[in-house]
Amino acid sequence: MRKAMVLFACLFAGSVWASDQAGEHGYANEDKDAEGEDVAGYILHHVSDSNEYEFEIPLSNNHIPIHLPRIFIPLHEGACAPVADPHGGHGEVYPGLGAGCVDLSITKHTVMMWLAALILIGSLLIWSNRDKTKLVPRGTAANLFEMLVLFVRDELAIKNIGKEEGPRYVPYLLTAFFFILFMNLLGLFPWMASATGNIAVTCGLALCTFFVTQVAGIRAAGVGGYLKHLTGGVAPWLWPIMIPVEFLGLFTKPFALTIRLFANMLAGHIVIFFLLGLIFMLRNPAVALVSVPFAFGIYLLELFVAFVQAYVFTMLSALFIGMSVAMGHHHDDHGHAEGGASHDHGKAHHI
Amino acid sequence: MFLPSVLAASSFVEVRPGLIFWTIVTFVLVMLVLRAKAWGPILSLVEEREKQISNAIESAKRERAEAEKLLADQKTAIAEARREAAEMMRRNTAEMEKFRDELMAKSRKEAEELKLSARREIDDQKAKAIAEVRAMAVDLAMDVASKLINERMDDSKHRQLAEQFVQGLPGATSATATRRSA
Numbered sequence: 305m306r307k308a309m310v311l312f313a314c315l316f317a318g319s320v321w322a323s324d325q326a327g328e329h330g331y332a333n334e335d336k337d338a339e340g341e342d343v344a345g346y347i348l349h350h351v352s353d354s355n356e357y358e359f360e361i362p363l364s365n366n367h368i369p370i371h372l373p374r375i376f377i378p379l380h381e382g383a384c385a386p387v388a389d390p391h392g393g394h395g396e397v398y399p400g401l402g403a404g405c406v407d408l409s410i411t412k413h414t415v416m417m418w419l420a421a422l423i424l425i426g427s428l429l430i431w432s433n434r435d436k437t438k439l440v441p442r443g444t445a446a447n448l449f450e451m452l453v454l455f456v457r458d459e460l461a462i463k464n465i466g467k468e469e470g471p472r473y474v475p476y477l478l479t480a481f482f483f484i485l486f487m488n489l490l491g492l493f494p495w496m497a498s499a500t501g502n503i504a505v506t507c508g509l510a511l512c513t514f515f516v517t518q519v520a521g522i523r524a525a526g527v528g529g530y531l532k533h534l535t536g537g538v539a540p541w542l543w544p545i546m547i548p549v550e551f552l553g554l555f556t557k558p559f560a561l562t563i564r565l566f567a568n569m570l571a572g573h574i575v576i577f578f579l580l581g582l583i584f585m586l587r588n589p590a591v592a593l594v595s596v597p598f599a600f601g602i603y604l605l606e607l608f609v610a611f612v613q614a615y616v617f618t619m620l621s622a623l624f625i626g627m628s629v630a631m632g633h634h635h636d637d638h639g640h641a642e643g644g645a646s647h648d649h650g651k652a653h654h655i
Numbered sequence: 656m657f658l659p660s661v662l663a664a665s666s667f668v669e670v671r672p673g674l675i676f677w678t679i680v681t682f683v684l685v686m687l688v689l690r691a692k693a694w695g696p697i698l699s700l701v702e703e704r705e706k707q708i709s710n711a712i713e714s715a716k717r718e719r720a721e722a723e724k725l726l727a728d729q730k731t732a733i734a735e736a737r738r739e740a741a742e743m744m745r746r747n748t749a750e751m752e753k754f755r756d757e758l759m760a761k762s763r764k765e766a767e768e769l770k771l772s773a774r775r776e777i778d779d780q781k782a783k784a785i786a787e788v789r790a791m792a793v794d795l796a797m798d799v800a801s802k803l804i805n806e807r808m809d810d811s812k813h814r815q816l817a818e819q820f821v822q823g824l825p826g827a828t829s830a831t832a833t834r835r836s837a
Contacts, residue, residue: 434696508678
């Protein structure tokens with residue numbers, strides 16, 4: 305979130321500077337504004353999802369658009385007929401989910417996500433140590449994978465969930481960690497994009513964690529214990545207050561996961577683009593002397609953030625699962641008398 | 656100012672339900688594939704290795720304790736053997752000593768006895784010889800005396816006289832006593 309703030313501060317400063325310039329040199333007004341709009345539009349175009357993949361040809365202004373298939377599943381007859389743009393834009397748009405049309409189009413970020421998934425599966429199958437006869441990994445990649453696997457298992461799963469229940473959730477946490485890590489890293493390559501910089505992708509991942517968390521809670525406490533936990537363990541006359549609060553609490557966790565990953569990945573990319581875009585906004589090649597090293601620094605930071613965000617997402621998932629698992633043990637111990645729900649909430653809000 | 660227009664046009668906060676769907680599908684597929692092909696083997700391998708390492712440590716500890724026990728046993732056995740050997744040596748020496756002492760004592764005793772009997776014999780012979788000499792002396796004296804006085808004397812009376820005379824001779828007491836007792 306801090307980076308998102310930096311980004312908006314940069315954008316704001318840029319716009320103030322542009323308007324100042326416009327005041328001083330009236331003739332440059334239109335031009336500068338157009339340039340700024342152009343760069344911002346370019347950045348936003350690049351970080352947001354689209355229905356085609358654009359392969360940019362280096363050292364030119366051209367790009368080869370690859371149109372991705374659009375898939376619409378109408379919930380009722382004729383629900384997916386394109387309609388005129390209600391915002392007054394030109395062309396036609398497809399109706400949304402509210403109008404009964406399920407849009408399952410393959411987009412740029414979908415492709416990137418699949419690419420990351422394929423690279424992940426491929427590299428794990430090729431480089432990880434899966435040979436029963438060799439207990440010790442050989443080679444850099446196998447060692448690296450094993451180190452990360454052991455890290456997720458020992459530091460995240462077992463520390464947050466516990467020794468008994470932890471190993472059950474290790475495959476989920478490992479998949480989340482590596483999948484997010486590979487999607488994050490993919491965005492650092494030329495012509496590629498970070499699927500995790502899309503709020504829908506992070507929302508999907510957070511929904512998976514949400515699902516696993518709830519299943520873990522029901523498994524640990526039983527359906528009755530799970531529902532009882534929703535009451536917060538207070539006196540029945542407080543239930544009308546407590547149940548909405550607890551119910552809301554269920555969704556704040558995945559929401560926080562969604563926004564954190566999305567904002568971090570998006571902000572890093574925008575900052576890099578903006579630093580490079582500064583060259584074109586200021587129309588001076590000398591700016592490159594400053595902005596390119598800065599962009600390089602941010603790039604390295606992004607490399608680090610790719611790991612950190614994968615770690616944070618996995619760690620929080622493990623923490624939430626651990627809280628759900630602990631639900632089963634706690635309710636037997638201190639029943640309704642004291643604030644039975646206090647054990648998890650304090651911990652969750654610190655992060 | 657382009658900021659408002661930028662934010663208005665920004666499509667990065669738009670949530671596409673289709674993408675959520677594809678994300679979940681992809682994630683579940685990736686998880687199933689990796690659990691079957693990667694996590695399972697890797698984790699079982701790691702567990703196997705951990706088990707082997709802990710087993711190796713355990714067995715090394717056990718073997719070391721065993722070796723230490725064996726070493727201690729060996730040491731006590733050696734000490735025992737050494738002690739026994741020393742004991743035997745000591746006993747042997749003592750026995751030899753005793754045997755030699757006994758032998759010496761026996762031979763000494765025998766020699767003593769031999770000496771004693773020899774002395775007794777000598778004494779006997781000496782006493783006998785002395786008695787004989789005395790008797791001869793008495794006879795001689797009597798002969799001499801009878802010849803001298805030329806008179807036949809009452810035998811026993813004169814004999815008594817002679818004996819009295821001989822008694823008066825120096826060193827004849829014991830011999831007379833011996834004779835008397837004999």
